[in-house]
Structure formats: C-alpha cells, structure tokens
Amino acid sequence: MKYLKTFELIEAVVRAGSIRKAAEDTNLTASALNRRIQNFEQEFGWPIFERLPRGMRLNPAGELLMHHIGLQRTDLARVQSQVADLSGERRGHVSIACSQALLPYFLPEQIAIYRAAHPGVTFTVNVRDRAQAEQDLASYSSDLALVFEPVHMVEFEVLFALPQAVHAVFRHDGPLARKSTMRLRDCLNHKLVLPTASYGVRHLLELGAARNGRTLTPAIETESFELIRHYVMQENAVGFQIPIGLSTSKQDTIAHRALSAKDVPFGQLLLGQMKWRTLPVASSKFGQQLVSALSQYAEL
DSSP, rough: HHHHHHHHHHHHHHHHHHHHHHHHTOOOOHHHHHHHHHHHHHHHHHHEEEETTTTTOOOHHHHHHHHHHHHHHHHHHOOOHHHHHHOOOOEEEEEEEOOGGTTTHHHHHHHHHHHOOEEEEEEEEOOOTTTHHHHHHTTSSSSSEESOOOOOSSEEEEEEEEEOOEEEEEETTSSGGGSSSHHHHHHHHHEEEEOOOTTTHHHHHHHHHHHHHHOOOOOOSOOOOHHHHHHHHHHHBBBEOGGGGSSSOTSEEEEEEEEEETTSSOOEEEEEEEEEOOOOOOHHHHHHHHHHOOOOOOOO
C-alpha cells in the first residue's frame, strides 16, 4: 500500500506547513520529501500545494485530494473489517467523537464491554464540543459522534436520541442538598462554575436564565467538566452537568439534582454518524451496541 505512505507524507506537510519541518517529523531529508511531493503532483496531473515564502498550504485541488484521502482510509478500514469478519475474528478500529459527559462512566463501560467480545478492535476517543463533533464526522476523523445538543445537524444522521435534563451539582452537605425541587433561581444565588459557551449545557442554562429575566455571572468558566465537578467542593459552589456524566454512588461527596423543566429545557444527547456513509463493520456494530445501551438508560 505504497500510495498510503505518499498520502501520509502529504498530510505531514499539511500539518507542519513546510517541507523542512515535515521532513524532520517523517525522518526524511527535505530534498527527498520534496521529490516525493513533486513526483506525486506530476503523476496526479495538478499541483496540490501553494508554495509560499514561509511555507506551503493546500490549494483547492489539494483540498479535494485530502477529502479523497479520508474516503480511501475509511473504505480500506471497512474492507479490512469485513474480511476479518469472514474468518470469524472481528478486528478493526472505531473512532468516536463525544462530549465530556460520556468520559467518566458511560463510554469506558461500553468500550470495555465491546472489547471483551472483540479484543482485536481498537478505539480512538476524540473529546469534542457540540460543533467540533459534527466537523469530525464530516472530515472522517470520527466514525460516530455522541454529543449533547449538536449545532448544525445538516449531514448528521441520528441513530438514537436520549433526552437529558441539566443537573445542578453541589456539595452533598450544602444548603441546596435540602431542596426537594431544584429551581434555577436557587442556584443563581450561589457562586457558579460554568462550562464555556461552546457547550450544550451552557446553551440551555443561558436560555433558562433569559426566560427568568436573569443573567449568568460565573465565578469560574471552564472547558473542563472535571474541574467543575471538583471545584464545587472547594468553595461550596454550584456547577452543572447532564446525568449520564454523573455518579449514582451514595458514597460520592457531591450531590446532583435535575433543574426544574419550568426553568431550563431538556436537551438531547444524540448518537449519530455522517449521512449516507457506510461505516466499517466494527464501528457499525459498536454503534448498534450504543443504541441498545442508551435505550436501557432511557428506561431508568
């Protein structure tokens, strides 16, 4: 598969932005790498790079080629996976883009279950916000996406939708722990630790606050839900998360409770893939497993 090696070299130049740096990354001399690129362009029939004073970047023909490279890789992975199935030994690779909420509990458990049955399958988990996950699918960087409140959904084929209420997260011995019903106004009277605007939880909180004529003024704003979960213990603050990303253990030192739907609307956790794409066997089977697991979660 020598052509794949050439594609890897082209991608190295795209990442590095120059022949010199890409040569260092690929353990080639700059002249040897440049010859490989020029030979490919001659065989391809068109230049694929703009050669600039300070480096190189793809031209429109190169952009089309990069899309083709992505298709070639995913098609090869699909065929390899199908061939492995013929021998009864499932191999392959699954790449999934997901929201942070899936990292602590749900996704590790599901991957472990799948690999127990198919130890030859490897995984890449790409942590993405609600816009980036869809971009991953479009660029073939991920086969599946499991994301809360995606943005565009133009090319997003929904495999399963799981409604999720936004939960307030707080100390188990704090004043909010005594509330039987959790209202947003109760939370806004405390110090807030909020996710940034790129996350679906923040989007729903903004809608809820506007509905109540309030504004969100976080003491801390972060892209890390792990920081949110831990910081509420440090300053008796209030954070927010969806329940699939929270522990159900009675021994946990933090508590959580769903915000009233009168204040903050439910969001949708969506499992999906790129429309019209035929997934590699391993990814398709893992997607089916996730649908089954999410269906059971919806019944809890």
